[in-house]
Amino acid sequence: MKTILNKLAIVLFVSTLYISCATEDDGIYFNKTTETKATYSPIEDEILNLVNQYREEQGLTTLSRLNFISSVAKTHTSYMVEVGKVNHDNFPERHEKLVNNAQAISVGENVAYGYNSGESVVKAWLNSPSHKEIIEDKTFTHFGISTEKDANGRNYFTHIFINK
Secondary structure, X not given: OHHHHHHHHHHHHHHHHHHHHOOOOOOOOOOOOOOOOOOOXXXXXXXXXXXXXXXXXXXXXXXXXXXXXXXXXXXXXXXXXXXXXXXXXXXXXXXXXXXXXXXXXXXXXEEEEOOOOHHHHHXXXXXXXXXXXXXXXXXXXXXXXXXXXXXOOOEEEEEEEEEO
């Protein structure tokens, strides 16, 4: 009986050490160049390329992809699909995450839904003064994108820009 209690005490002690070594912050240090693995769908590639092409035509610098931005965009796109509504809900939280983990100085976001091609959604954003202003912002240096289809096959888009 004493042997069992001793073994149990050792297991509990080791478990306590293991738990106390894991902090709330473990796993959130994305700012080591803020690279997470991301793959881009053809429509996402098309959007990023079209936005950079447009910026170049306007005499603006092209933007660099940052996979962490796309992962933040993915979370929001999934949320929009879940609630069935295009929105900017919880933008302050995305902004804070990008400031803290990607060293963003400023953050801009364009969202949309229902478009079937990258070209159509980029055209729509460029025809909207507020969306166009974000695309043409001279201070932005990096961007990320996420698209997701809902159960009815409609695309939802979140395109995030940052100045780093």
